[in-house]
Amino acid sequence: MGIVNLENITDVVIASLGKSGDITDRQREIMASLITHLHGFCKDVNLQHGEFFEGCEYLKRAGQTCDENRQEFILLGDILGVEVLVDMLSNPVTGTESESTVLGPFYRENPPVLPKAASIILKHYDNEETAYFEGYIRDEDGKGVAGVTMDVWEDAPNGIYENLDPDQPDYNLRGRFETDENGHYAFVAVRPVPYPIPDNETAGELLRFMGHHPNRPGHMHFIISKDGYRPLISQIYDQDSAWLDNDSVFAVKDSLIGTFRPAAPELKTDLHFEFDFTLKTEAASIAAE
Numbered sequence: 001m002g003i004v005n006l007e008n009i010t011d012v013v014i015a016s017l018g019k020s021g022d023i024t025d026r027q028r029e030i031m032a033s034l035i036t037h038l039h040g041f042c043k044d045v046n047l048q049h050g051e052f053f054e055g056c057e058y059l060k061r062a063g064q065t066c067d068e069n070r071q072e073f074i075l076l077g078d079i080l081g082v083e084v085l086v087d088m089l090s091n092p093v094t095g096t097e098s099e100s101t102v103l104g105p106f107y108r109e110n111p112p113v114l115p116k117a118a119s120i121i122l123k124h125y126d127n128e129e130t131a132y133f134e135g136y137i138r139d140e141d142g143k144g145v146a147g148v149t150m151d152v153w154e155d156a157p158n159g160i161y162e163n164l165d166p167d168q169p170d171y172n173l174r175g176r177f178e179t180d181e182n183g184h185y186a187f188v189a190v191r192p193v194p195y196p197i198p199d200n201e202t203a204g205e206l207l208r209f210m211g212h213h214p215n216r217p218g219h220m221h222f223i224i225s226k227d228g229y230r231p232l233i234s235q236i237y238d239q240d241s242a243w244l245d246n247d248s249v250f251a252v253k254d255s256l257i258g259t260f261r262p263a264a265p266e267l268k269t270d271l272h273f274e275f276d277f278t279l280k281t282e283a284a285s286i287a288a289e
């Protein structure tokens with residue numbers, strides 16, 4: 001510890017890390033880098049007192065916005081491209097496995113467990129287009145994986161997730177499915193529509209400040225998991241959706257875009273969406289690290 005000046009301040013603060021209390025090597029690495037970049041940022045822009053306090057007030061308001069249903073800091077991270085960046089660092093593609101993308105804030109645990117080809121639609125809308133979703137979940141050798149759990153969730157045709165909309169039944173448009181002995185999954189849902197991420201409060205302030213819009217292209221969310229395989233958190237996108245090349249949270253990947261086609265009469269839906277996924281084994285994930 002020492003007397004600080006403009007030259008040594010960063011080294012002095014880093015040297016103070018872990019002098020008392022518990023800190024792991026990884027926490028020390030993260031904190032030292034955070035301090036280095038924060039100090040570098042302040043010097044880079046020659047940050048002034050008033051600007052620092054304005055930033056602190058903004059973060060205070062962001063914290064006050066958080067509650068059971070709203071995690072404002074994830075939203076701010078999304079708007080700044082941080083959630084998708086962390087996802088790409090956490091799940092680098094090393095083989096033929098499907099790409100992951102952001103989880104987002106609207107997942108609910110323990111969705112209804114449903115049989116193959118069941119519908120997750122609990123409320124109908126005049127503008128809805130129903131769709132039969134199906135495909136195979138395979139391993140990297142191309143073999144279908146049986147007994148894979150697949151949680152799916154999407155917004156309603158009014159652009160709102162059920163947990164944010166008092167007019168939708170509980171768990172509308174959410175379900176948990178399992179692949180059959182060939183690794184095949186199927187369910188009935190609606191064609192997802194584009195929607196704005198919450199753009200009131202501090203998330204909206206940030207979007208407007210950046211001159212960015214809040215909209216996301218139509219997408220279906222998935223969490224695909226089975227013991228022995230790396231869990232896949234991902235989304236599939238409608239190639240005809242607005243905002244596909246200008247997503248407010250930067251989460252679209254080319255490999256996750258698919259096509260809604262008119263459905264054959266026996267499917268009894270308006271549309272048909274086929275999409276296959278490939279899972280990486282835990283062993284392959286560990287070997288690639």
Ligand code: BEZ
Binds near residue numbers: 216
């Ligand atoms: C979503 O896809 O549900 C989502 C992702 C990031 C921010 C807000 C929503």
Ligand code: FE
Binds near residue numbers: 104106155221
């Ligand atoms: Fe979403």
